[in-house]
Amino acid sequence: MICEAKGRTIEKGVDTDIAYGQLLRRMTSQTPDTRYALVVPSSSAEAATRVPAHVRRLLRIDVFEVTDDDQVCRLTD
Template sequence: MVAAFAAWLESGGWSVETEVAYVDVVARRDDAIMYCEAKGRTAAVGLDVDTLYGQLLRRMPAEPAPNATFGVVVPTIAVGAAQRVPLWVRQRLNIVIYEVGDDSSVTER
């Protein structure tokens, strides 16, 4: 999943690194930076997505980063669980959900 997401970002002109200071994906383009956490297919989808959000929040920069966005990268089966965090919260924290399909396609949700 991370490889498919990284390839998708790179095709959009992002420079991508994986596993940077415990963050699954860090991408840069121009003056923008994106920090993303990913979870694959597991038996406990809801719990794992909750863990993903906790990891993402804990790994956000200590100081406000005006050009930063944050990504939640999940398989199709976990999109519903990822959307349980209210949209207004995700918007306020600049969090975007990215769905990675079985065919490695990526869709912004």
């Protein structure tokens, strides 16, 4: 799994879009078992799921949320 992790930010949408771009540049593996993930704090979870679920599935991108009490959970649509 190759991840792009982001912290808390004021510009949630813009910073999440940048994170997706950074993750896309890391997509160099053509093996189907390679997974990718965007890891964001709860405050950015809504922005991270603006990319439609079917697009994320095609690109093998999962989104993980880190809560304020440091729990990590995979977001599902």
